[in-house]
Amino acid sequence: MASSRRPDSNLLAMEHDPMSWQCPKCNSARLSVTVQVEAKLTQSEDNFETDADGDHAWDDDSPMTCSDCNFTDKSLAFATD
Numbered sequence: 001m002a003s004s005r006r007p008d009s010n011l012l013a014m015e016h017d018p019m020s021w022q023c024p025k026c027n028s029a030r031l032s033v034t035v036q037v038e039a040k041l042t043q044s045e046d047n048f049e050t051d052a053d054g055d056h057a058w059d060d061d062s063p064m065t066c067s068d069c070n071f072t073d074k075s076l077a078f079a080t081d
């Protein structure tokens with residue numbers, strides 16, 4: 001299973017232009033962002049499974065956290081552009 005920390009080319013397919021982010025408190029670029037992942041839901045009589053298909057999405061309002069100082073805000077607060 002691929003590491004979620006690896007840069008993902010899916011991010012370049014987002015609607016807005018490429019931009020960059022850094023912590024507004026300590027200027028670190030080591031950040032984490034909460035993403036939404038769409039998963040196929042397979043239901044049977046007594047169980048269910050979810051199968052993430054790899055697509056994920058986040059936007060200006062998604063929570064972002066600095067790995068160095070733990071500052072958390074929506075990702076827009078981290079945008080450098």
Ligand SMILES: [Zn+2]
Nearest residue numbers: 023026066069
């Ligand atoms: Zn920070």
